[in-house]
Amino acid sequence: MPLSIALLIAGAVVLLAIAAGFFARAQDGRRRTGGKVLVDWADLPGGTTTSITLVQFSTELCARCPQVRRMLGEVSRETGIAQAEIDLTRRSDLATKYHVLQTPTTFLIDAAGEVAARWGGVPDRASIIEAIEALGVSSSPTRARQEQS
Structure with missing residues (x-):
């Protein structure tokens, strides 16, 4: 093969x-739909809940996970x-079950257990707050304090 063709x-x-690389970087942190994935509440730490939940999938060696x-x-x-x-270091089975290919990955789960959005x-x-508000939850600190009392 000639040198010019190889170069x-x-x-x-x-x-x-x-x-x-530019394409992958542009996709990082972008909001996607949940794809009709249902989360088993028993998979979440702390037992069963049935409320809107933000779930972060991380690993011990993830450099960006503490920030998220x-x-x-x-x-x-x-x-x-x-x-x-x-x-996912301890629960690698969930990476396969929920198609988590990178860490951090974040799910917004609605009250029915369906993934409403994923990042x-x-x-x-702003994208997270927008997705939460789409589920009918206000992001104002005043509302959060009223609901806790």
Whole structure:
């Protein structure tokens, strides 16, 4: 094979890899629909609940998971909805069951147990609040305090 063709192929492979990287980065944290996935409440830590819940799938070595955990905690306090975290290091069976391919992955589960929205990577706070409000929950701190009393 001539050197010029080999260099052309190598250059095309590099450009393709760069384009794939930009595409993957653009998809990170983007809100997706839940795909009619039903969550078994028994899979969530803390037992059975039947309320709107933010669930974060993480692992022990996930560098971005603590950041997402803090943000989800703030959103949970503001809206008064439940929050749970599943460590896939200990529960790897759930990664297969719920098609979790990266950490962090966040699910918003409605009261019926259906995944209303999901985010792969670091979600945008505004996107989470928008999805919660679509379920009829206000994000105002005043409402959260009233519901807790």
